[in-house]
Amino acid sequence: MWLTNSSIGRKLVMSITGAALILFVTFHVLMNAVALISPASYNAICAFLGANWYALVASMGLAVLFIIHIIYALWLTLQNRRARGHARYAVSARQPQVEWSSKNMLVLGIVVLAFLAVHLIQFWAKMQLTELLHSNAATIDGIEAAPQAGTLFIQEAFSCIWTPVIYIIGFVALWFHMTHGFWSMFQTAGWNNDIWISRLKTIGCWWASIVVGLFIIQAVVFTINAGNKTYSECPELKAQYTEYAQEYNAELNGASETDAVIPANPVCPEQCDQCKHAQ
């Protein structure tokens, strides 16, 4: 097939999957921003998405995009190395017109991937995967944390001093990867006249800077809030966590959501007269 057999076809696949991933990180940073403005609303979004069918379809689509993007990146790199043969070992004068990020896209991608592995273990595995596997709710800072309690998982992750360090390294790599990837995908699509490439480079640089800048601000604020235990001590959030834990446990036990709050057949421990009459 043209998309797999020809070099331009493979580059086009990289561009399309890359564009979709840029849209995903843009959506993701906006969703995280909700946690800064209204943590309770953020948890409500986590509960709405959860492991519902539409969220699972989106997650699977996303995983497919990542996998295709990575496989094609490795494929194109190998193909380029083979084409250049020993030439790449020759010491040549520096080419100032070739950007640093353009020569290091594979390494940058691997750094982003390493960040992503840590990130998915910290969040996805404890939220969507836990719900999917029907595992028991975790306990964070003495509070029962159902998979919907997003802000509690943020607090847990950012309580570790290494989290902001690893995240910021990942964000910087993401910035370089995105700035190059942005204009490069338009160039692959044939949009490569000088005026437009320089415009697209500026747009790409702004886009990546806003997205990555927001991620960095979020990581800093989440680290400060985690240190202050903001998300485990707020009474409004605590009530929300309790509600989610009750609903989640009821689901695990196969009961309906209302049953979780008011047991259908409460057993009176005293076996009072009233209960005896009711039986």
Ligand code: HEM
């Ligand atoms: C401050 C930074 C970030 C925070 C606080 C954050 C938070 C989260 C949370 C809470 C989830 C779990 C959602 C759920 O399973 O319901 C998640 C999932 C995910 N995050 Fe992040 N994220 C951050 C940055 C990033 C970045 C930079 C990337 C990509 C390069 C990324 C990629 C993902 C992916 C791929 C998922 C899985 C999505 C899915 O299953 O549909 N995240 N993130």
